[in-house]
Amino acid sequence: xxxxxxxxxxxxxxxxxxxxxxxVAPATPETELVNRVFSVESDEELKPIDPVENAKIWxxxxxxxxxxxGMDDDLENVNILQFFHRVDSDQIIYQTKKKRLKLIGKYxxxxxxxxxxxxxxxxxxxxxxxxxxxxxxxxxxxxxxIPNGEQNVEKExxxxxxxxxxxxxxxxxxxxxxxxKKLYLILEFCVGxxxxxxxxxxxxxxxxxxxxxxxxxxxxGLEYLHGAxxxxxxxxPGNLLLTLEEVLKISDFGVAERFNMFAKDDTCFIxxxxxxxxPPEIANGAESFPGFKFDIWSSGVTLxxxxxxxxxxxxxxxxxxxxxxxxxxxxxxxxxxxxxxxLLLGMLxxxxxxxxxxxxxxQHSWVNMKPPPSDYKVPIPPLKNDQWxxxxxxxxxxxxxxxxxxxxVTYDEDGNVANSEKPQYFTERELNAAxxxxxxxxxxxxxxxxxxxxxxxxSSIRRSGRKKRPITCMTVRNFSMCKQS
Amino acid sequence: MINxxxxxxxxxxxxxxxQCFEGRATVNLAKHHPSNSLVALKKFNMDKLKEDSSLVxxxxxxxxxxxxxxxxxxxxxxxxxxxxxxxxxxMAYGSCRDLLNNHFNEGLPEQAIVIVLRDLLDALSYVxxxxxxxxxxxxxxxxxxxxxxxxLTGFRYACPIVINGRWQKTIHSFPSSxxxxxxxxxxxxxxxxxxxxxxxxxxxxxxxxxxxxxxxxEPFAGMSSTLMLTEKVRGCTPQLLDCSTxxxxxxxxxxxxxxxxxxxxxxxxxxEDSHQVTALCLNREPYDRPSAVQLLTHPIFKTIRKSLPLTxxxxxxxxxxxxxxxxxxDLEDMDSLNNFSNLEIFSCEWDF
Numbered sequence: 001x002x003x004x005x006x007x008x009x010x011x012x013x014x015x016x017x018x019x020x021x022x023x024v025a026p027a028t029p030e031t032e033l034v035n036r037v038f039s040v041e042s043d044e045e046l047k048p049i050d051p052v053e054n055a056k057i058w059x060x061x062x063x064x065x066x067x068x069x070g071m072d073d074d075l076e077n078v079n080i081l082q083f084f085h086r087v088d089s090d091q092i093i094y095q096t097k098k099k100r101l102k103l104i105g106k107y108x109x110x111x112x113x114x115x116x117x118x119x120x121x122x123x124x125x126x127x128x129x130x131x132x133x134x135x136x137x138x139x140x141x142x143x144x145x146i147p148n149g150e151q152n153v154e155k156e157x158x159x160x161x162x163x164x165x166x167x168x169x170x171x172x173x174x175x176x177x178x179x180x181k182k183l184y185l186i187l188e189f190c191v192g193x194x195x196x197x198x199x200x201x202x203x204x205x206x207x208x209x210x211x212x213x214x215x216x217x218x219x220x221g222l223e224y225l226h227g228a229x230x231x232x233x234x235x236x237p238g239n240l241l242l243t244l245e246e247v248l249k250i251s252d253f254g255v256a257e258r259f260n261m262f263a264k265d266d267t268c269f270i271x272x273x274x275x276x277x278x279p280p281e282i283a284n285g286a287e288s289f290p291g292f293k294f295d296i297w298s299s300g301v302t303l304x305x306x307x308x309x310x311x312x313x314x315x316x317x318x319x320x321x322x323x324x325x326x327x328x329x330x331x332x333x334x335x336x337x338x339x340x341x342x343l344l345l346g347m348l349x350x351x352x353x354x355x356x357x358x359x360x361x362x363q364h365s366w367v368n369m370k371p372p373p374s375d376y377k378v379p380i381p382p383l384k385n386d387q388w389x390x391x392x393x394x395x396x397x398x399x400x401x402x403x404x405x406x407x408x409v410t411y412d413e414d415g416n417v418a419n420s421e422k423p424q425y426f427t428e429r430e431l432n433a434a435x436x437x438x439x440x441x442x443x444x445x446x447x448x449x450x451x452x453x454x455x456x457x458x459s460s461i462r463r464s465g466r467k468k469r470p471i472t473c474m475t476v477r478n479f480s481m482c483k484q485s
Numbered sequence: 486m487i488n489x490x491x492x493x494x495x496x497x498x499x500x501x502x503x504q505c506f507e508g509r510a511t512v513n514l515a516k517h518h519p520s521n522s523l524v525a526l527k528k529f530n531m532d533k534l535k536e537d538s539s540l541v542x543x544x545x546x547x548x549x550x551x552x553x554x555x556x557x558x559x560x561x562x563x564x565x566x567x568x569x570x571x572x573x574x575x576m577a578y579g580s581c582r583d584l585l586n587n588h589f590n591e592g593l594p595e596q597a598i599v600i601v602l603r604d605l606l607d608a609l610s611y612v613x614x615x616x617x618x619x620x621x622x623x624x625x626x627x628x629x630x631x632x633x634x635x636x637l638t639g640f641r642y643a644c645p646i647v648i649n650g651r652w653q654k655t656i657h658s659f660p661s662s663x664x665x666x667x668x669x670x671x672x673x674x675x676x677x678x679x680x681x682x683x684x685x686x687x688x689x690x691x692x693x694x695x696x697x698x699x700x701x702x703e704p705f706a707g708m709s710s711t712l713m714l715t716e717k718v719r720g721c722t723p724q725l726l727d728c729s730t731x732x733x734x735x736x737x738x739x740x741x742x743x744x745x746x747x748x749x750x751x752x753x754x755x756x757e758d759s760h761q762v763t764a765l766c767l768n769r770e771p772y773d774r775p776s777a778v779q780l781l782t783h784p785i786f787k788t789i790r791k792s793l794p795l796t797x798x799x800x801x802x803x804x805x806x807x808x809x810x811x812x813x814x815d816l817e818d819m820d821s822l823n824n825f826s827n828l829e830i831f832s833c834e835w836d837f
Binding site: 130132189244245380388390391402 | 656657658662663667675677678679681710711712714718719
């Protein structure tokens with residue numbers, strides 16, 4: 001539980017909303033509520049609703065709801081005692097565990113997809129275009145603890161903003177929420193990384209055809225990046241993501257570097273990637289090194305890893321590992337034959353000058369050959385037992401639209417009760433949607449059913465009352481436009 | 486065969502017909518001087534389109550590849566200043582959306598829907614055979630010519646089924662800037678999961694168009710898109726509204742006091758076949774939906790032979806040329822034509 005203060009504000013809030021909804025009479029708290037609603041709506045550039053008029057509707061709706069005698073309605077089944085019981089802190093904990101819809105700007109928050117050193121990656125749904133997205137969440141507190149954390153993130157953002165390629169992860173949007181000290185980077189949605197796929201694959205390797213398909217895409221992306229004077233410096237299976245369409249996306253530009261327009265060459269001075277994928281020049285402690293060849297080496301290790309399920313260099317600890325990399329001696333399993341063997345040897349040459357460049361790799365016979373057909377293909381592994389990777393936002397939407405909804409309390413992504421003073425975007429949005437829908441239903445004269453009609457017209461009060469069924473007509477079994485199949 | 490040249494000066498814009506592409510393109514009534522014929526001239530302002538400009542390319546490329554009597558052809562395309570101009574035959578009745586907006590608020594006559602549907606399915610079976618999924622089947626993308634021929638347009642949201650020379654079993658790409666089309670899209674397309682979708686997704690949209698043409702507005706209209714999504718994914722199936730589908734209360738009355746459903750809707754009755762075709766198209770399971778070719782064999786289309794032509798069924802709506810003729814004998818009389826558009830006779834959504 002989040003502590004005393006929180007539960008107190010929450011219980012206060014519940015009492016407030018309760019009294020206003022239950023006892024119909026006090027108009028002031030309602031108007032207050034409405035005023036807040038109004039200001040939020042104008043924030044969101046939604047169609048402004050006259051607060052006074054709206055208040056009237058709510059009050060009269062309160063009466064209306066009372067009059068719905070004999071209706072199969074949850075409103076009737078609740079008594080005050082039961083209600084106050086819900087203020088119990090156990091109950092609150094129980095509630096926070098439920099999938100409560102949360103909106104950041106126009107994006108609906110979904111489940112966790114992954115966690116990096118910088119923060120969480122979650123799924124999101126653009127509520128306007130309904131396009132799935134991923135969001136990288138940075139917390140200021142956490143960033144401060146990481147050396148150069150904030151600068152790195154800003155660098156990553158400014159880099160991502162400029163990059164636009166089929167095989168490079170695209171930054172869709174960025175949201176800064178100063179009150180929460182959080183930064184949200186909204187990115188293209190991906191279903192998983194090569195790393196996750198490798199871990200699920202037999203022998204932790206991919207069939208040649210699949211590896212070939214991904215490797216050529218990696219080359220496309222690298223070619224673009226290097227052409228844009230960007231060195232990634234952290235190419236590894238974990239940073240190569242796949243979309244639903246199995247398009248490979250190079251991601252995580254946390255340690256990437258963009259050269260100055262007038263830089264003489266690609267000389268870099270800092271390398272902070274993953275140890276196992278770092279080239280000998282780093283392992284040997286060179287002060288400066290050619291950047292593009294760094295990515296070539298890492299790509300070589302990646303290809304080696306994807307094809308064999310092993311690493312060319314290993315070590316019990318980072319010192320041993322770097323020692324081995326620094327020597328540059330490695331063996332390729334005998335089952336790897338030319339021309340792939342030749343390609344790997346070329347990409348993993350110790351001397352960066354001798355190491356293949358992108359053009360040489362492009363023209364290499366393994367890259368240009370049609371890969372041998374294989375009888376199996378490693379599928380994208382399931383996420384939390386869901387092999388189809390369905391929208392994780394969906395349960396939140398279901399809860400929001402069809403379950404009893406709590407007291408308009410917002411929750412932050414850890415499930416704690418958020419400050420009630422915060423703008424509750426979704427409530428207002430959906431209230432607006434609900435009223436719009438009411439109008440539309442009436443205008444369309446769709447609803448011939450008395451019961452359905454009444455629940456439709458009273459849906460706005462439900463949003464403010466204790467038992468929330470935001471758009472009730474949808475759950476009513478006889479919603480006339482639709483039949484459940 | 487008239488040669489529609491790619492010189493802007495050969496076209497004289499007479500009046501504006503409407504806007505499309507979320508207001509970022511205009512459709513104009515224009516006269517082609519050399520042939521003295523009326524055409525529709527659509528102008529995309531590429532500066533305003535920014536990222537979506539690639540969709541215009543796509544639309545032109547795909548439309549130019551398709552040749553079918555029920556697909557709106559592009560007669561000429563050219564660049565004029567910051568604008569890309571597309572010349573197409575004048576579709577005198579405008580889009581089906583216009584017909585609904587201006588004359589048939591409660592839906593087109595059933596027989597008219599069947600004729601439009603046949604033309605649409607004809608075009609769609611061709612599009613699918615050619616390896617494209619349209620992904621934006623909606624009434625505003627179906628235009629009706631003065632002869633009563635329905636034509637499909639709006640190919641900027643289409644996607645190829647053939648990728649890298651292979652016919653894909655499933656497609657996963659989510660159409661970009663498709664906000665306006667969301668209500669028509671199939672649940673499996675909207676779900677964006679690993680199952681993906683195929684050309685049957687268009688058939689679902691056809692079902693939505695039937696409802697749109699029959700009811701006057703598309704199902705889920707005015708609803709928030711997230712609610713629309715949950716409804717579709719949960720298997721909510723929209724229907725044509727008539728006396729058989731509008732629920733009644735105990736007294737057998739269709740509407741309750743304040744919500745007065747127009748008697749026209751309450752008392753009308755669509756044929757069993759129409760309901761059946763709609764339900765087939767809107768099946769939640771894509772594999773249970775018939776293909777466009779299969780749908781065309783449905784008995785409902787046999788009634789067309791006996792029915793009146795579409796132009797008669799669409800009365801009192803008049804094609805543009807008739808309206809022009811009624812108002813002014815002289816096409817060159819710019820003033821009267823301008824008055825026309827001011828009178829909102831043709832203020833509509835020419836979204837093609």
